[in-house]
Amino acid sequence: MGIVVQKFGGTSVGSIERIKNVANRVINTVNNGDKVVVVVSAMGKSTDELVSLAKGISQKPSKREMDMLLTTGEQVTISLLVMALQEKGYDAVSLTGWQAGIITEPCHSDARINNFNETRISSHLAAGKIVIVAGFQGVTDDGEITTLGRGGSDTTAVALAAGLKADRCDIFTDVTGVFTTDPRVVKGARKLSSISYDEMLELANLGAGVLHPRAVEFAKNYHVKLSVRSSMVEEEGTIIEEEVSMEENLVVRGLAFESNVTKISVCSMPNNLSGLSNLFTTLAANNINVDIIIQNVSESENTNISFSIHSEKLAETLEVLEANRKQLQFEEVRYESGLAKVSIVGSGMISNPGVAGQMFKVLSDNGIFIKMVSTSEIKVSTVLDQSDMVKAVEVLHEAFDLANVKIPQINA
């Protein structure tokens, strides 16, 4: 008899009916003979409602008090889910983050988990109870209530699975698994039966949005076998684990893309040691998140540096650059909006050096112009015109044969 951790997100517990449905899913797992720990988020829109209450009082409420406010959301869900399980005759108990032993760093709104004291959960499990834990929240050593930031409930689930040495951690969500690319855009998109932690990390960072990167990182570090599956539909999801049971010969495993990219070029900066560092520490200090960075090779006194940002940060970025023009000593800033980023991801690339070239060829064969390129060991990202994005994704999906791979049997 093993331990299984199951996480249900806000949509899955968005109404009384859905909470009852989640209770049934949990009961199925219990009836399979496993001890079950369930992590839940706040009900559907309840976080938005709480945020709007706060906004009625302050445009910039303190992070500590926002944590105090928002953590009530999951606390409502855990109690309701326990009631639903008890109503069906199952013994269950709810625990808030602090009760569950989730200890975080002393930092509000985006704290990392420092420690997990499993005593209380373990003793409830030993007593035969289903344990329902509030996701997204923890407590500091000083008894301050904290939250884990975006995707925090995923992180809670993985941390519990790691600490309890669970057999697996099921992330129930509103999609049926991890796809080769977004099925709403590409008709041939196919659900992957398995994917490695690193590939998932690249896909998560690129906006595939199924799992929070921090949760995947945590799972990787503690060897937690993750599964992503639908809370609504009964079907196998995607297993995320080390390099096992992978589809044969699948060099590229997935395709990520995002629109609203702007390329900024800072021209004729002094080509010295501190130029690059000055520029990006200035941007970071102003909370401007930079994605791809390209510095042109140059042996002259001056150099050009390009980087990409989310388009909504354009005005702010230009303002910050202008305000620091004297310190940064550049001559001119150029920018180009209306761009998109398309990336291919796959751990097979490491041993297949031709993949990037193949990607560029497919795009150029289809008349798509590449404006920026960035690569890692298991990823190639390109920036191109937003109007070319969907076409690029489609032709790449086809070229890398993502839709047609025979799926081997997975032992989930």
Added chain:
Amino acid sequence: MGIVVQKFGGTSVGSIERIKNVANRVINTVNNGDKVVVVVSAMGKSTDELVSLAKGISQKPSKREMDMLLTTGEQVTISLLVMALQEKGYDAVSLTGWQAGIITEPCHSDARINNFNETRISSHLAAGKIVIVAGFQGVTDDGEITTLGRGGSDTTAVALAAGLKADRCDIFTDVTGVFTTDPRVVKGARKLSSISYDEMLELANLGAGVLHPRAVEFAKNYHVKLSVRSSMVEEEGTIIEEEVSMEENLVVRGLAFESNVTKISVCSMPNNLSGLSNLFTTLAANNINVDIIIQNVSESENTNISFSIHSEKLAETLEVLEANRKQLQFEEVRYESGLAKVSIVGSGMISNPGVAGQMFKVLSDNGIFIKMVSTSEIKVSTVLDQSDMVKAVEVLHEAFDLANVKIPQINA
């Protein structure tokens, strides 16, 4: 510089606007030079909304999970009130029941406070912060979240005031103070400038409803100077304290009344040692709350016992009696509904033995028939026809001169 504890109930924090208003009231006290601890309830209807979520899942949810659910209500309020204070430039911090050190007995939905560890609040006060505490909730030694039952926020406030040795404890509510009787019913009802703990206890138990009896008891035991006042209107309230600054010669201080009383008579029970005890332990075991009890003097083998209950418990009471007829060995049950209870309260009665007789005379002079009587040292209760209730209250209010007493100056 003293410490003042202020409590604001659900109506007073029922909306964003009202929370801002409470922030202003608190700031006034702070600007007077006091250190302030504020206790708040859940926002207006939010408890009802939470209860209705629970009822959507279970008609009889577990008490532990109800506590888990309901305590989110005050947690929302404390964070919003702190935001409102911070928005106005005041340093404040919110604390849940467990963070504030409110330790209760291990019992859900109606726990008593066993202990209050003031360390955390005191250190925040020492740091110059306004401390906002979630009322109605506590935690057991084992880290289980509990609630204090009806009027629990009053109890929290008084417990904090006692533990912090506060100068006073202000209970802000939707009335301007404690009245000689219900001003919605009796036009001449007058706000009392002060009242003793014991008188307040009798009035609270009789349904005056301004303060929970448990809070008054607590205040009495720990000599906490209580004040009841309006959160909406700026005016002096009523001080509740030991026998000080009382109005002269006011034998009767207040008049309480409630309708929907039913008198039950259990006839021809065996007149033995265990009869009375059997009857009322049986009723208590079935959660039937009995108010006035009268046993007729009798030297025969059988006796009649009468008691009053709330009319909504009538059907249940009859059922319980019928089910236990054999054990209780009575012959017949009679009942009379449509009754009311009218009581006079005043600590001056102890040294004025004629007060009860005066009350009965006033009622009979006005043609009002008394069906049951019960007395304590500072209270006389009568049960009479509900149709006579308002008239009884009016004539008693006048006869005991409650409207016209000269109010002495109180040093609040």
